Amino acid sequence: MSLLLTHKKPVPAPVPAVRPADREHGELYPIGLDCLHLDLSAPCDLFRRLSGGEFVLYAGKGIPFDQEIRAGLAELGVEELYIREDDVPRFFAYLRDNLEKIVRDVSVSPSRKAQAVHVSCTETMRRAYADPRAAFLQQAHEVITPTVDLIVRDDAATRALVQLTAYDHCTYVHSTNVGIFGVALARLLHGRESAAVMERLGAGFFLHDLGKCRIPVEILNKPGALSARERRIVNRHPQDGYDILRDEGFMTNEAEILTLQHHEREDGQGYPNGLTSADIHPYARICRLVDIYEALTADRPYHQRRSTFEALRFMQEKILTDMDQDLVRQFVTLFAVG
Numbered sequence: 274m275s276l277l278l279t280h281k282k283p284v285p286a287p288v289p290a291v292r293p294a295d296r297e298h299g300e301l302y303p304i305g306l307d308c309l310h311l312d313l314s315a316p317c318d319l320f321r322r323l324s325g326g327e328f329v330l331y332a333g334k335g336i337p338f339d340q341e342i343r344a345g346l347a348e349l350g351v352e353e354l355y356i357r358e359d360d361v362p363r364f365f366a367y368l369r370d371n372l373e374k375i376v377r378d379v380s381v382s383p384s385r386k387a388q389a390v391h392v393s394c395t396e397t398m399r400r401a402y403a404d405p406r407a408a409f410l411q412q413a414h415e416v417i418t419p420t421v422d423l424i425v426r427d428d429a430a431t432r433a434l435v436q437l438t439a440y441d442h443c444t445y446v447h448s449t450n451v452g453i454f455g456v457a458l459a460r461l462l463h464g465r466e467s468a469a470v471m472e473r474l475g476a477g478f479f480l481h482d483l484g485k486c487r488i489p490v491e492i493l494n495k496p497g498a499l500s501a502r503e504r505r506i507v508n509r510h511p512q513d514g515y516d517i518l519r520d521e522g523f524m525t526n527e528a529e530i531l532t533l534q535h536h537e538r539e540d541g542q543g544y545p546n547g548l549t550s551a552d553i554h555p556y557a558r559i560c561r562l563v564d565i566y567e568a569l570t571a572d573r574p575y576h577q578r579r580s581t582f583e584a585l586r587f588m589q590e591k592i593l594t595d596m597d598q599d600l601v602r603q604f605v606t607l608f609a610v611g
């Protein structure tokens with residue numbers, strides 16, 4: 274069996290903690306260029322940020338966003354455009370509608386489907402993690418649903434998705450990747466008939482780290498070791514994520530439990546509740562496994578990324594010694610070529 278060791282494409286920069294405001298246009302929200310479809314019109318006015326910090330209208334609503342515009346922006350080194358805060362719901366509806374169309378279209382190749390899914394999920398997670406209010410969690414849910422559907426139905430697209438996962442330490446990219454791996458592994462273990470279960474659980478894999486939105490950025494991105502106090506703050510995120518999902522009130526119970534338990538360990542040494550094997554939800558175990566894999570293979574402030582092969586070996590030998598090794602072996606098969 275050979276393993277995929279391909280390097281991955283760059284992703285947009287993280288959303289700023291405070292969104293930029295412009296005197297003329299009000300509060301503006303950043304979007305990644307990759308989520309604008311080349312063959313479609315701009316869903317709303319698109320702004321560009323100039324080097325001095327001011328914003329200019331780059332393409333008005335309805336202007337075809339074509340290859341020429343994309344190439345012009347690439348030449349300027351622009352990776353993000355901005356939309357008005359008022360246009361955010363329209364933009365996410367555009368994202369969701371196009372994703373559904375692409376995923377269902379039999380003439381679209383698996384790799385193009387995978388690309389569309391990854392870009393849409395990353396963009397949606399960026400919003401949900403920056404501002405986890407019910408409306409944005411609902412938008413996330415709507416984008417996750419066709420994603421889960423694709424992973425459950427289409428082996429070739431799933432393989433392409435696994436290859437697309439990006440090495441990046443942004444929480445929202447990490448969460449997109451954990452979501453993709455989590456659903457893919459759960460399906461591998463439980464088969465296609467689990468589509469309904471996957472739909473109930475899928476959002477949990479994607480939103481498992483939602484509680485991290487309450488961790489101060491300087492702790493989240495600290496390059497050195499955490500103090501005991503900082504560690505306590507970080508370790509609150511499973512409970513915080515669970516509380517946020519509960520308060521917003523539309524996530525399934527399974528997704529909430531997965532969020533709460535994704536750092537529990539079979540040997541009782543995990544957190545927040547020190548549960549042991551029998552009390553840990555099987556899907557929380559899957560989430561822990563893919564979460565660790567994704568962290569090891571991403572660049573983080575405190576470590577260099579490992580290759581897929583190194584990460585899997587390190588997990589088997591050093592980290593997941595308390596875990597059912599069969600689960601780890603199943604995960605390895607996701608990376609098999611062919």
Ligand SMILES: [Fe+2]
Pocket residue numbers: 481482510535536564
């Ligand atoms: Fe976590």
